[in-house]
Amino acid sequence: MTQAVQxxxxxxxxxxxxxxxxxxxITLFSAQLIFGLIAAYxxxxxxxxxxxxPFMTNRTLHVNAMVVWLxxxxxxxxxxFLPKETGREVVGITLAKxxxxxxxxxxxxxxxxxxxxxxxxxxxxxxxxxNEGREYIEAPRWADIAIVLWVAIFLxxxxxxxxxxxxxxxILMVLIFDLVALGALYTAGMHFxxxxxxxQFLWWWVIHLWVEATWEVLVGVLMAWALMYLLGTSRRLLxxxxxxxxxxxxxxxxIGLGHHYFWIGTPEYWLGLGGFFSALEPLPLVxxxxxxxxxxxxxxxxxxxxxxxxWVIAQAFGNFIGAGxxxxxxxxxxxxxFSHGTQLAAxxxxxxxFGAYLSTVMVLVYIAAQNLRRPVRIPVSSKxxxxxxxxxxxxxxxxxxxxTISGFTQTLIERAAGGxxxxxxxxxxxxxxxxxxxxxxxxxxxxxxxxxxxxxVDLLTIGKHAxxxxxxxxxxxxxxxxxxx
Amino acid sequence: xxxxxxxxxxxxxxVSVVITxxxxxxxxxxxxxxxxxxxxxxxxxxxxxLLWLSFDTAAQTRPGGERLAPWxxxxxxxxxxxxxxxxxxxxxxxEETGFFGRVYSPEEAYALIAKGKLVVQSRNCMxxxxxxxxxxxxxxxxxxxxxxxxxxxxxxxxxGAQSHEEAMRTWLMNPPKYPQGKRRMPNLGLSEEEAxxxxxxxxWMSTIDTNGFPAYFGEMQ
Numbered sequence: 001m002t003q004a005v006q007x008x009x010x011x012x013x014x015x016x017x018x019x020x021x022x023x024x025x026i027t028l029f030s031a032q033l034i035f036g037l038i039a040a041y042x043x044x045x046x047x048x049x050x051x052x053x054p055f056m057t058n059r060t061l062h063v064n065a066m067v068v069w070l071x072x073x074x075x076x077x078x079x080x081f082l083p084k085e086t087g088r089e090v091v092g093i094t095l096a097k098x099x100x101x102x103x104x105x106x107x108x109x110x111x112x113x114x115x116x117x118x119x120x121x122x123x124x125x126x127x128x129x130x131n132e133g134r135e136y137i138e139a140p141r142w143a144d145i146a147i148v149l150w151v152a153i154f155l156x157x158x159x160x161x162x163x164x165x166x167x168x169x170x171i172l173m174v175l176i177f178d179l180v181a182l183g184a185l186y187t188a189g190m191h192f193x194x195x196x197x198x199x200q201f202l203w204w205w206v207i208h209l210w211v212e213a214t215w216e217v218l219v220g221v222l223m224a225w226a227l228m229y230l231l232g233t234s235r236r237l238l239x240x241x242x243x244x245x246x247x248x249x250x251x252x253x254x255i256g257l258g259h260h261y262f263w264i265g266t267p268e269y270w271l272g273l274g275g276f277f278s279a280l281e282p283l284p285l286v287x288x289x290x291x292x293x294x295x296x297x298x299x300x301x302x303x304x305x306x307x308x309x310x311w312v313i314a315q316a317f318g319n320f321i322g323a324g325x326x327x328x329x330x331x332x333x334x335x336x337x338f339s340h341g342t343q344l345a346a347x348x349x350x351x352x353x354f355g356a357y358l359s360t361v362m363v364l365v366y367i368a369a370q371n372l373r374r375p376v377r378i379p380v381s382s383k384x385x386x387x388x389x390x391x392x393x394x395x396x397x398x399x400x401x402x403x404t405i406s407g408f409t410q411t412l413i414e415r416a417a418g419g420x421x422x423x424x425x426x427x428x429x430x431x432x433x434x435x436x437x438x439x440x441x442x443x444x445x446x447x448x449x450x451x452x453x454x455x456x457v458d459l460l461t462i463g464k465h466a467x468x469x470x471x472x473x474x475x476x477x478x479x480x481x482x483x484x485x
Numbered sequence: 486x487x488x489x490x491x492x493x494x495x496x497x498x499x500v501s502v503v504i505t506x507x508x509x510x511x512x513x514x515x516x517x518x519x520x521x522x523x524x525x526x527x528x529x530x531x532x533x534x535l536l537w538l539s540f541d542t543a544a545q546t547r548p549g550g551e552r553l554a555p556w557x558x559x560x561x562x563x564x565x566x567x568x569x570x571x572x573x574x575x576x577x578x579x580e581e582t583g584f585f586g587r588v589y590s591p592e593e594a595y596a597l598i599a600k601g602k603l604v605v606q607s608r609n610c611m612x613x614x615x616x617x618x619x620x621x622x623x624x625x626x627x628x629x630x631x632x633x634x635x636x637x638x639x640x641x642x643x644x645g646a647q648s649h650e651e652a653m654r655t656w657l658m659n660p661p662k663y664p665q666g667k668r669r670m671p672n673l674g675l676s677e678e679e680a681x682x683x684x685x686x687x688x689w690m691s692t693i694d695t696n697g698f699p700a701y702f703g704e705m706q
Contacts, residue, residue, distance in 0.1 A: 051661075056613045122600055254528070340698060341622065420702050
């Protein structure tokens with residue numbers, strides 16, 4: 001392994017902003033874990049914090065913190081790599097900084113309102129100022145508008161920078177196309193419909209077309225940049241792979257949306273369409289695994305940043321297993337009729353978000369950490385990162401496994417045998433096969449929390465005390481340049 | 486709609502492949518240009534198919550249309566019947582019996598159910614319950630809640646209600662007073678007006694044709 005020292009990378013303003021994106025992302029990750037643990041404990045003892053902070057409050061905070069931190073992490077990744085890709089400072093960076101701090105203040109207010117106000121009367125003021133009551137996108141309407149403004153400025157940053165730089169690459173093309181779709185889709189979640197079927201129909205445009213389409217493509221873009229940086233893979237190869245992935249993600253995932261339209265009152269043709277296209281949705285995920293492993297093998301794992309490279313591989317397999325395998329397991333209508341709306345969906349959710357998105361943000365934060373220390377030894381490594389990653393992964397496998405078992409139990413007892421009534425629901429969650437797994441969830445959640453603490457310590461210290469071998473005092477390694485060359 | 490799902494799926498894939506091949510004449514299938522074209526073409530075709538199907542779905546899912554009962558269904562007796570051909574249950578609307586002792590006009594019924602939907606959102610129901618199977622899995626699915634035998638078997642006697650709707654309203658206004666099972670529902674401070682509206686919304690939702698979900702509702706195997 002070549003030993004080299006990367007010294008004093010000068011950061012673009014955009015990369016300095018990205019650092020704040022990562023700091024807030026990791027902070028919200030801790031909030032996600034803590035509220036998840038409280039919610040997990042409430043499943044064991046439903047009297048815990050009953051009325052004071054009921055399950056719904058903790059669950060709202062758990063999932064909202066997740067959506068925001070993963071999105072913030074990925075946006076931070078774009079601010080990090082965009083100046084590298086275009087060779088110039090991001091246009092409109094002052095505006096980007098202003099909206100960022102507005103958003104941070106806004107998120108703080110929303111969290112405090114979720115925690116201390118929680119719910120309101122059945123009036124428009126509740127929808128506008130407290131809680132919109134639509135899972136994952138509960139943010140009150142004023143916050144929705146702020147989010148749209150934020151994404152619009154972000155999009156302006158990207159497009160204006162590309163135009164000013166007079167440089168368009170395949171990756172940038174995909175990024176712009178994807179961000180336009182991502183921003184536009186969010187507005188589908190900002191309306192009130194009495195008709196619950198149409199409400200859910202459009203709600204999935206945000207949830208599914210974000211998570212199973214535009215977010216996956218954003219991950220493809222960020223991974224392409226990360227692989228170019230970590231391994232020095234050729235642009236032509238990466239871009240071709242990216243196109244294959246996007247063709248498959250959008251080619252299968254857009255109509256794959258139909259797997260959410262089996263049972264909400266929408267027409268019967270969605271059973272066939274949703275089943276068929278969503279059964280193909282794992283294809284791009286297989287492509288991503290092949291791609292990552294091929295690249296890593298081709299370079300004999302000689303990355304400039306070991307933890308980041310580890311998370312690239314973890315991402316590829318995690319995405320395939322969590323999103324692909326666990327999704328496929330329940331996507332055909334013939335099984336979904338019984339498993340829909342059970343803990344099995346939560347098993348898929350936990351494994352998929354971890355594999356696809358958490359891992360991606362880990363890649364990005366480790367690349368940033370490498371360039372925030374000066375000087376650091378290349379390849380960047382530490383004693384802690386492996387423990388942090390190992391505990392986080394062990395934790396999520398345990399949680400995913402526990403949810404899978406309770407999900408199968410619920411599917412069988414409540415849905416298949418019990419006729420899905422209130423009584424059948426109670427039969428399911430009090431069944432020992434279900435009840436026992438609640439403890440596993442909680443303790444594997446604690447394992448994740450320990451992993452998180454190690455991760456936080458590692459990110460604050462990695463590379464900090466690197467002693468410089470005299471022989472290695474040389475200018476920055478070409479591939480490792482974090483900022484201006 | 487005159488097309489089945491197989492025809493739509495085959496046509497969408499066929500059109501995507503043909504246009505990609507035509508646009509990529511001269512480029513090998515492993516080339517940058519071929520896959521750029523494949524990406525643009527497949528995304529565009531699928532977005533167009535989705536938009537087309539969305540208009541068709543919206544037309545079929547209007548209340549009072551093919552799959553959703555009109556708002557005034559709250560005035561009627563409602564239930565499920567077995568469809569022996571499809572082998573799933575379908576909602577069935579019976580005679581007019583009134584709701585809380587009166588018959589609601591279409592405008593009144595709409596206003597009441599709209600209020601009920603606002604109750605669902607303002608009280609964040611989906612962060613414990615599932616509606617149409619979507620939500621947080623901590624509490625029972627509400628798709629067919631109105632039809633749940635539990636209201637008559639268990640709740641009516643303990644709250645001392647005379648009718649099904651009254652039992653639901655009384656219980657919803659103070660759930661911790663009448664705990665059912667280990668997990669309890671918090672008191673969400675529903676007013677009588679809000680609870681009435683919520684019951685109306687749940688009754689209307691129970692008449693949606695959900696392609697048989699949840700399977701065998703109310704039939705213990």
